[in-house]
Amino acid sequence: MAGNKDFQLACPLPPPAGDRIQLAHGGGGRLTRQLIEQIFLPAFSGLELDARHDGAVLPFEGARLAFTTDSFVVDPPVFPGGTIGDLAINGTVNDLAMCGAEPLHLSAAFILEEGFPVDTLRTVAESMRLAATRAGVGIVTGDTKVVDRGKGGGVFISTSGIGVVRTPSAVDPRRVTPGDAVLLSGDIGSHSVAILSVRGGLEFDSPVTSDTVSLWPAVDALIRAGIEIHCLRDATRGGVATALNEIASTAGISITVNESEVPVTEPVRGASEILGLDPLYMANEGRFLAIVPQSDGARALETLRGIGVSSGARMIGRVTEGGRPRVTLRSPIGGMRVLDMLSGEQLPRIC
Amino acid sequence: MAGNKDFQLACPLPPPAGDRIQLAHGGGGRLTRQLIEQIFLPAFSGLELDARHDGAVLPFEGARLAFTTDSFVVDPPVFPGGTIGDLAINGTVNDLAMCGAEPLHLSAAFILEEGFPVDTLRTVAESMRLAATRAGVGIVTGDTKVVDRGKGGGVFISTSGIGVVRTPSAVDPRRVTPGDAVLLSGDIGSHSVAILSVRGGLEFDSPVTSDTVSLWPAVDALIRAGIEIHCLRDATRGGVATALNEIASTAGISITVNESEVPVTEPVRGASEILGLDPLYMANEGRFLAIVPQSDGARALETLRGIGVSSGARMIGRVTEGGRPRVTLRSPIGGMRVLDMLSGEQLPRIC
Numbered sequence: 001m002a003g004n005k006d007f008q009l010a011c012p013l014p015p016p017a018g019d020r021i022q023l024a025h026g027g028g029g030r031l032t033r034q035l036i037e038q039i040f041l042p043a044f045s046g047l048e049l050d051a052r053h054d055g056a057v058l059p060f061e062g063a064r065l066a067f068t069t070d071s072f073v074v075d076p077p078v079f080p081g082g083t084i085g086d087l088a089i090n091g092t093v094n095d096l097a098m099c100g101a102e103p104l105h106l107s108a109a110f111i112l113e114e115g116f117p118v119d120t121l122r123t124v125a126e127s128m129r130l131a132a133t134r135a136g137v138g139i140v141t142g143d144t145k146v147v148d149r150g151k152g153g154g155v156f157i158s159t160s161g162i163g164v165v166r167t168p169s170a171v172d173p174r175r176v177t178p179g180d181a182v183l184l185s186g187d188i189g190s191h192s193v194a195i196l197s198v199r200g201g202l203e204f205d206s207p208v209t210s211d212t213v214s215l216w217p218a219v220d221a222l223i224r225a226g227i228e229i230h231c232l233r234d235a236t237r238g239g240v241a242t243a244l245n246e247i248a249s250t251a252g253i254s255i256t257v258n259e260s261e262v263p264v265t266e267p268v269r270g271a272s273e274i275l276g277l278d279p280l281y282m283a284n285e286g287r288f289l290a291i292v293p294q295s296d297g298a299r300a301l302e303t304l305r306g307i308g309v310s311s312g313a314r315m316i317g318r319v320t321e322g323g324r325p326r327v328t329l330r331s332p333i334g335g336m337r338v339l340d341m342l343s344g345e346q347l348p349r350i351c
Numbered sequence: 352m353a354g355n356k357d358f359q360l361a362c363p364l365p366p367p368a369g370d371r372i373q374l375a376h377g378g379g380g381r382l383t384r385q386l387i388e389q390i391f392l393p394a395f396s397g398l399e400l401d402a403r404h405d406g407a408v409l410p411f412e413g414a415r416l417a418f419t420t421d422s423f424v425v426d427p428p429v430f431p432g433g434t435i436g437d438l439a440i441n442g443t444v445n446d447l448a449m450c451g452a453e454p455l456h457l458s459a460a461f462i463l464e465e466g467f468p469v470d471t472l473r474t475v476a477e478s479m480r481l482a483a484t485r486a487g488v489g490i491v492t493g494d495t496k497v498v499d500r501g502k503g504g505g506v507f508i509s510t511s512g513i514g515v516v517r518t519p520s521a522v523d524p525r526r527v528t529p530g531d532a533v534l535l536s537g538d539i540g541s542h543s544v545a546i547l548s549v550r551g552g553l554e555f556d557s558p559v560t561s562d563t564v565s566l567w568p569a570v571d572a573l574i575r576a577g578i579e580i581h582c583l584r585d586a587t588r589g590g591v592a593t594a595l596n597e598i599a600s601t602a603g604i605s606i607t608v609n610e611s612e613v614p615v616t617e618p619v620r621g622a623s624e625i626l627g628l629d630p631l632y633m634a635n636e637g638r639f640l641a642i643v644p645q646s647d648g649a650r651a652l653e654t655l656r657g658i659g660v661s662s663g664a665r666m667i668g669r670v671t672e673g674g675r676p677r678v679t680l681r682s683p684i685g686g687m688r689v690l691d692m693l694s695g696e697q698l699p700r701i702c
Contacts, residue, residue: 021467026497035495039469043476044459046489056491058456061414061515069458069511070494075502105409107420108395109509111462116372118390125394138397140407143421143509144386146377148699151426153502158460158494158509160420164412348499 022345028237028283029342054095054234057165064165066101068092071158075349077124080194081209084157085124086131087285087351090212091236092161093135097216098232098288100171100223101163103135108159109143113152124155135214137161153349166223173291175230176251180319181297183290185218185304186211186312187263188240189279191286193271195350202274206267213286218310222290225303231291236351238342239281243289244327245341254322257339260332261316280329281342283350291319373696379588379634380693405446405585408516415516417452419443422509426700428475431545432560435508436475437482438636438702441563442587443512444486448567449583449639451522451574452514454486459510460494464503475506486565488512504700517574524642526581527602531670532648534641536569536655537562537663538614539591540630542637544622546701553625557618564637569661573641576654582642587702589693590632594640595678596692605673608690611683612667631680632693634701642670 024031041047046056055068070091077084089106096103108128112121132139169175194210196202215234222229231251233243240262248255264272264279272279286309292300297315304313327339375382392398397407406419421442428435440457447454459479463472483490520526545561547553566585573580582602584594591613599606615623615630623630637660643651648666655664678690 019469021463021465021469021472021497023465023497023499025463026495032495036493039473039476040493040495043480044483044490044493046456046491047493056456058491058513060416060455060513061412063412063414065411065513067456067458067513068492069460069509071460071462071496071509073462073496073498104411105397105407105418107418107511109420109422109511111422111424111507111509112372112376114372114374118370118372121372122390125390129394132395139395140397140409141419142387142391142395142398144377144383144391145422145424145507146372146374146696146699147424147504147507148374150501151504153498156462156496156498156507158420158422158462158511160418160458160460160509160511162409162411162416162418162513345497348497 023348024345027342027345029242055099057099066096066099066163066165068095069158069160070095071156072351073153073156073349074195074351075153076198077120077155079198079210080207082212083124083127084155085128087212088157088159089128089131089135090214090285091351092159093137093214093216094234096161096163097219098234099165100167100219100229101165103137103161103163103216105140105162106132106137106159107141108139108157111152111156112144112146113154114146114149116154121155135216167229171229171232173231173247173250176247176253176291176319178253178319178321179294180230180291181294181315182255182317182319183300183304184240184262184314184316185288185310187265188235188284188287189264189268189272189282191284192282192347192350193268196275204267204271208267208271211284211286213309215286215288215309218304218307221303221307222300225299227296227300227303228293229290232288234288235284237283239283241280241339242342248325248327252325254320254325255317255327256320256330257317257327258330261314263312263314277346280339281346285351374699375696378693378696380593406450408450417447417450417514417516419446420509420511421446422507423702424504424507424700425546425702426504427549428471428506430549430561431558433563434475434478435506436479438563439508439510440479440482440486441565441636442702443510444488445566445585447512447514448570449585450516451518451570451580452516454488454512454514454567456491456513457483457488457510458492459490459508462503462507463495463497464505465497465500467505472506486567518580522580522583524582524598524601527598527604527642527670529604529670529672530645531581531642532645532666533606533668533670534651534655535591535613535665535667536639536661538616539586539635539638540615540619540623540633542635543633543698543701544619547626555618555622559618559622562635562637564660566637566639566660569655569658572654572658573651576650578647578651578654579644580641583639585639586635588634590634592631592690593693599676599678603676605671605676606668606678607671607681608668608678609681612665614663614665628697631690632697636702
């Protein structure tokens, strides 16, 4: 199965972008980027603020405010380790954290499909309450719409968040410099495997649960330790590989990753092989990349390891010079291969 | 047809709230309120902030920040006088304005259905650009998800907004007092009729276009004129009747409305009669209610009339004492009838 991994990675191959929306436009990879560049950026010039982050940092009455939004369409809405509700809360909290911002207030807008069970909605709302309480944020404003049967997907949730930036300098991928250390906060792939296990009715020996969690405690710890943070990025849609490619492309640098340093648990590795998926492209909901100056690398790693949500942190690679920005994976036996952005849609409705 | 108007108002009658989501849960009336009270308020205690407005007013680093969110699911996405895109922009801008806040920054999250035409998406994005430019706000952060064919409704847009409160005192329905003047910013019903005309393939002699527009200029004018604003409410889902009932219930007062003062254009009146719908329950996207002290009433009316978006303003009624909070409609010939909240769902997917 290892032999056709490269094929599997890019499968299903997207047809050339046509005049209709394809699933891959929402995959977080190349087509999502095309859609943003061709449709949204020309229309919304303010989005440039967002392009470097998962949110915008704005001046507000003398302070630096972070503002972000995300829609959640995961199917099924309840899965091992979480629900669409805590995914929405943690996802938005994490987008704020990735701006170096302390999450403060959240909004939640629901699009419900006629016929959706009220009990499931109650479960989802309760999991949102718990996630918000744990993350120390309030859900302060909301909205509910209902669409007719067959025109929705059960429940969709759009959350937005406001935070206040706590880093002394801006967190910005353009600050990433050759020599910088690349840290990953923990093992990857378990959110995707958890979703796939319920969706496909698969049973694994060891049940895998979603990694959904607020990452702010880890970012807060880095800030309090006085680490100079160049870039933060949570590895959601498109996974670690796509996040690294986005950073490389924005910063105009290259990144080399040591495959043997990337933590993947045995159950996730086993499930990935069965499913023909590469954990490096799998969506995570509680894992992030931090890029810091070489001199801060060891201390940043130690700091992350001292915090529960990032206790499995590893230094997975280094930023290098190089002509065309690219991400390279060094295999345990020393082979090198280019780690490209996600092409096509690996797993629809994963978040 | 006038004879069965009361029946038509409540039709389709919702079955008793069961264990499944019904269209009426999204209608903005009684069942929406039940859903909020039974599911969302217990889970999201912060929502109490929102309950009195269409958004939350929060302290932020010494300033008063307004934060609001809304999802838009209108069908079809392009209609006479607007698109789902400018509806989303103006709707969110207006929710901020109803908090007495100057709209500053918006987010936009798209949930697209596989197969949706990219050209229509381009049209929608372009109309958002125009509406944002007119309203003086930036779209600073966004998200795109794609769901599989048959699991979405073409395009859904969730927008959130941030503004800075500009009123000296809080705009809050609990400040509404017997004697206060009730103003309506213009003629009602045209948004609903515009949507229905395309949806039903109906053709009216005079084409009716949506009233979607930013209301901030009108609110800004009231603030600059030094009017003491007790309450602002845009008359979207559930229409003027539902908005007035919500205010009466929150403030613990009653309101009497003079039917002859409520502006309805001839084409809207004609269409309503054909369709058996009451304009007082129809969703508007560019009309609002302002409640001000009796002494400020005439000057507030004059101020509103001097602004384009509220040039058709009228003083439609007065706040009264009374036991149980209720809204009463005085007919042109002096008859009185209770104007209740919307029960059931008058028009699904109207906004």
